[in-house]
Amino acid sequence: MTRNSALDQIHLQIMWNRLLSVVEEQAQALIRTAFSTSVREAGDLSAGVFDTRGRMLAQAVTGTPGHVNAMAASVGFFLERFPAETMKEGDVFVTNDPWLGTGHLHDFTVVTPTFKDGKIVALFASTSHVVDVGGRGFGADGRQVYEEGINIPIMHLAHAGTMNESLLQIVRANVREPVQVEGDLYSLAACNETGSRRLVDMMREFSLDSIDPLGEHIIEHSRAAMLEEIRALKAGTYKNAMRIDGYDKPIDIVATMKVGEDGIDVDFDGTSPVSTYGINVPLTYTQAYASFGVRCMIGGKVPNNAGSLEPVRVTATEGSILNAPHPCAVAARHAIGQMLPDVVLGCLEQVIGDVPAEGTSCLWNPMLLGGHGLVGDADYGKATPFAVNLFHTGGTGARPGKDGLSATAFPSGVRNTPVEINETVAPLIVWKKEYRTDSGGAGRYRGGTGQVMVISHAEGAPFAISSMFDRMIHPPRGRKGGAEGQVGKMYQRGTGTGMKPKGRQPIPAGETLVLEMPGGGGFGRPYERPAAEVAADVLAGFVSREAAERDYGVVLNDNFAVDEAATQQRRAQAAAE
Known part of the structure; x- marks a missing residue:
């Protein structure tokens, strides 16, 4: 497939858009078939398609950054354990290992190879949060990951089309909601199967024997578009810090951001050390949310894939709460990890202004x-x-x-x-x-x-x-x-x-x-x-009448309309002080 002419570029863009619709249908299949309310109602999931080298080519819009971006790294771990050339049609692989998946045991990641005419052409991956994995239950009280529930290493969920019943028996015996958890495992496998079928249909429609040329186009153009936006920024080093509650003592998150020609580096050196409770964060989850914080302001129009993620590099000192080693307890890793975009935005404020x-x-x-x-x-x-x-x-x-x-x-x-x-x-x-x-x-x-x-x-x-x-x-x-x-x-x-x-x-x-x-x-x-906006907030119940006067200098009459004279006097008095 040539990619030089304008018509070729248009053709590739059409296929790229089609691939995005494939993974969105994959995600919607997961939502429709999920048993847990966290997936079905809240949308706590991710779905995506990868090439056989483990590079994410497209992600569904539906889903969370923590799942998607961490899952983007986790597929590489699956391929280390089961190389693509060893996979068979009907195989499905699974893990909930926090350091190989998305950061805690409550997230199951499932990877399914896609075959066309007997040849592996892609991998589909999906993740969902399940209601229970045994142990202490979902919470921050654990002292080691062993207390937090059952840990499934990367293994077969299905082998050549036959479900791993021994694994399912072990899972059912170790969780408080066996029907929901087993049902969610089936839903993860089903959504990957949906993605695989739609991809093969697409490949036949466009007469493709391989998606590798399309994948290279996606990654190259996404990387270039992301770097173009980064190179338009003011190069330099920027710092920000945030103190949050922690479990038994406050936690300081410290970030240093370096903006350069080849990308953005975010380092969390100086952040508090690991906790003795279950609020520690594996590095993949740190990388997921820190990179998302950058993407909120930089390259937001560039689709999320291996190419656009590559120029944003995130590191944290091993032994810090943002790079917690095994066997640290990590069940509530989101309580810390989801603070990272705000920390990153504090760095970006110094680069781009208002955030x-x-x-x-x-x-x-x-x-x-x-x-x-x-x-x-x-x-x-x-x-x-x-x-x-x-x-x-x-x-x-x-x-x-x-x-x-x-x-x-x-x-x-x-x-x-x-x-x-x-x-x-x-x-x-x-x-x-x-x-x-x-x-x-x-x-x-x-x-x-x-x-x-x-x-x-x-x-x-x-x-x-x-x-x-x-x-x-x-x-x-x-x-x-x-x-x-x-x-x-x-x-x-x-x-x-x-x-x-x-x-x-x-x-x-x-x-x-x-x-x-x-x-x-x-x-x-x-x-x-504007005083009229404050009055509207009071009527809506967002702001009390007392706070309108105290915080905004807006005085309301008995009908909740702005008392213009009293408001002007109050604001003038405050300005003079």
């Missing part, structure tokens, strides 16, 4: 459990045992020119799981789910608001929360004069008992759990926000 303020970043996805031995010393009685992961979050930071997004997961991109679904699959009642007034940092552009959730056991029994939250001590910072977002809170409504941001904690029988999620930082000076 979004800091947001909640860390998901507020409580793992709720009930059953014998899971609720402390309390008697669970005959209440229905359950384990369910609720995906929710606070607000994002305000953006240059726009308010932050409320109750929206950045950087992960997962969706909030519907209350009705959670109440269907577990004996829970969600009494309240609403925006948290005044949680978004004040600014010319307001930070996104968090949300308040009130939850109890539907049968009146005790239950437990395995929390993996952050931003309860150290708030998201604003930019350009914007205020901090509010920190989060977690407590028992009846007694007012405060609860820790991380760790498994029981909620007594008849008690109610309250989650107040953080808001994002503001952008720009609050008094520059």
Whole structure:
């Protein structure tokens, strides 16, 4: 296939677009067939196609950066264990090893070779978060990875079309939700099969014996486009740091970014050492979210693949919390890893100017459990045992020119799981789910608001929360004069008992759990926000009347309209001070 003429280039672009649609159909097949609500409702997954050398050619738009970018590295580990020339039609491979997959045991990665006319032509890979892998359960309490659940090395999930029943028996015997977990393994295999069929159809339609020429075109053009954008930046070295809550003590994330002709290097030397709890981050997950932070501002229009990822290089000192070696506990690696885009944006602010303020970043996805031995010393009685992961979050930071997004997961991109679904699959009642007034940092552009959730056991029994939250001590910072977002809170409504941001904690029988999620930082000076926009925020419940006057200098009358004279006087007085 020649690639010199304009017609050839158009032809290649058409095939490239078709490949993107193939992997998106792959992802949608995973969502439709998944058993776990984390995949089916929240979209906590990834899907992509790779050449036989393990280079990612295309990823589905549906999915999370942590899964996609870490999975991009993990396929190489599969090929080290099972070289492409040894694979057979009907083979399917699997692992949930945190250092060979996407960072913790709850993510299963499945790789399937694609054959056309008896010859291997590509690999499809997919990842999803499953509800349970045994051990302590999803949470930050583990001290070593051995406590956190079953660890499946890279092995056959299916061999020449026959499922590995011995492996499935072992999995079923070690998890609390065997039907859901086994069902998700089948869904991962099914979505890869869907991608394989669609790719072969595409190859026949375009009379292709190999996708290697197309793959080279994709990688070369993506690399060149990414480097073109990087070379337009001001070369130099830029630093930023962020302090976050951690488990038992604060954690400092320190980043140094070097921008040069051959790409961007991000190094996290100076970051806090590994924790003795399960919040450590394997390097592949660090690389995934740090590179995503760069891609948010640089090369955003270039499709994500091996070519566009190559010019962004991420390193961290082994033994730091961002390059935790085996056997460190890593179950809640997202609580730290998802902070990295905000840290990287702080470096990029020095390069390109305005960038979004800091947001909640860390998901507020409580793992709720009930059953014998899971609720402390309390008697669970005959209440229905359950384990369910609720995906929710606070607000994002305000953006240059726009308010932050409320109750929206950045950087992960997962969706909030519907209350009705959670109440269907577990004996829970969600009494309240609403925006948290005044949680978004004040600014010319307001930070996104968090949300308040009130939850109890539907049968009146005790239950437990395995929390993996952050931003309860150290708030998201604003930019350009914007205020901090509010920190989060977690407590028992009846007694007012405060609860820790991380760790498994029981909620007594008849008690109610309250989650107040953080808001994002503001952008720009609050008094520059038009008074009419502040009044609209008050009517919408995002900002209280008191905060409108205190933070924005906007005085409202009894009808919630702006009192122009009083507002001008208040703002003038503040300017004089």
